[in-house]
Amino acid sequence: MRKPIIAGNWKMYKTLKEAVDFVNEVKTQVPTNEKVDAVVCSPALFLPTLVEATKGTDLAIGAQNMHYETEGAFTGEVSPVQLADIGVSYVVIGHSERREYFNETDESVNAKAHAAFAHHLKPIICVGETLEEREAGQTVSKVASQVKAAMKDLTAEQATQSVVAYEPIWAIGTGKTATAADANEVCGEVRKAIAEVFSEEVAEQTRIQYGGSVKPANVEELLSMEHIDGALVGGASLEAASYLKLLEAGANA
Secondary structure, three states: OOEEEEEEEEEOOOOHHHHHHHHHOOOOOOOOOOEEEEEEEEEEEHHHHHHHHHOOOOOEEEEOOOOOOOOOOOOOOHHHHHHHHHHHOOOEEOOOHHHHHOOOHHHHHHHHHHHHHHOOEEEEEEEOOOHHHHOOOHHHHHHHHHHHHHOOOOOOOHHOOOOOOOOEEEHHOOOOOHHHHHHHHHHHHHHHHHHOOOHHHHHHOOEEEEOOOOHHHHHHHHHOOOOOOOOOOHHHHOOHHHHHHHHHHHOOO
């Protein structure tokens, strides 16, 4: 039985005060982590404060990106050493917005996955197709190739500790969402790709999230699907009440 994971991705939103107010409201209401893993991925500026604010609670803090090098002349970047040092638990890598706007590649995503594990961070590996690719019937080949590239040379144990987030690019922030059946089908293809790289056993243990306009109104149906083990959520994770409803759905899945 794979434990659901609900991860909020705040992107470039909130002030520090708003972020602190959010976690202070949420952290005492998080369902037990025996039922669901609750994660908030905040802007890098807020990470140390939020880690401190959530110590001893079941709310984990994640970063939205990192460099794969441990240190160096990379102005504006954050290293895995720095994230681990302040107590961050998760890191999102390969998000479509990073791929589109900041030249993230399959190769850099793979390097970041290895760097995450080297420093005891859990990667949330994002994959997904564009609308053009979907309409051309390329969804499965695109997503499978991204999964295999991202997980190249990971160990089987590392694969099971990874979280893969399937986010169809055409559904991110648009209000559109794949049907639960469509999302489940592609998440199933993600699981097949993992099995091809590792084994059926590894694939069955690896958690796969769906992302793309997930909200309280549709999360229960999505989480009822065989291959969907959680959600990577943008806009609906910005308000405490909405995020808590998502966690409740995860705990009851």
